[in-house]
Amino acid sequence: MRALLQRVHHASVVVDGKKIGDIGPGLLILICAMQGDTTATADQLAAKIAKLRIFKDDSGKMNLSLKDSGGSALIVSQFTLAADTSRGNRPGFSPAASQExxxxxxxxxxxxxxxxxxxxxxxxxxxxxxxxxxxAGPVTIWLDTNA
Structure with a gap:
């Protein structure tokens, strides 16, 4: 699985003019399942994200995890994280898992x-x-379970 994490002060998502997701401090997680990914892959990535120490402690150092900081997660599917741009100018998305x-x-x-x-x-x-x-930061981190 691939994920792009953005540490945020606030994040929201709107579909058809209606806000369906909204968080305060935490992580915006853009996520893409790749071919060959399994529930074990998803568990591994969820655990890594929850423990990743990218939030500031009282000294201003990135020492706290999402869970430690009390932050929230906004999880948004984004198949374009699977983009293959190695040939030409139009990305291919064949590395992504099937829609189902x-x-x-x-x-x-x-x-x-x-x-x-x-x-x-x-x-x-x-x-x-x-x-x-x-x-917030800005802090943006790319995670790929196949890397």
Whole structure:
């Protein structure tokens, strides 16, 4: 699985003019299931994200995890993270999991994050979404379970 994490002061997602997800301080998690990913992959990524120490402690150092900081997660599916730009100027998305498998892993990943005790909001799988955020730092981190 691939994820792009953005530490945020605030993030929200709107579908068809209606706000469906909204968080305060925490992480915007853009997530893509790749071919060959499994529920074990989703569990591994959820655990890594929950423990990643990218939030400031009282000394201003990045020593706290999402869970330690009390932050929330806004999880948004984004198959374009699978973009293959190695040939030509039009990205290919064949490395992404099929839509059906991607949806199952997206929903599983959300439940895995919730099970870790993190307050979670979500986007809508496969929808055309407007995502807004105020990046904190900025801190943006790319995670790939196959790397």
């Amino acid at each position: 498998h991607g949806r199952r892993l997206y929903e599983y990943f959300i439940q895995a994050v919730i099970a870790l005790g993190i307050t979670t909001a979500t986007g809508e799988f496969g929808a055309d979404m407007d995502v807004s955020l105020t990046n």
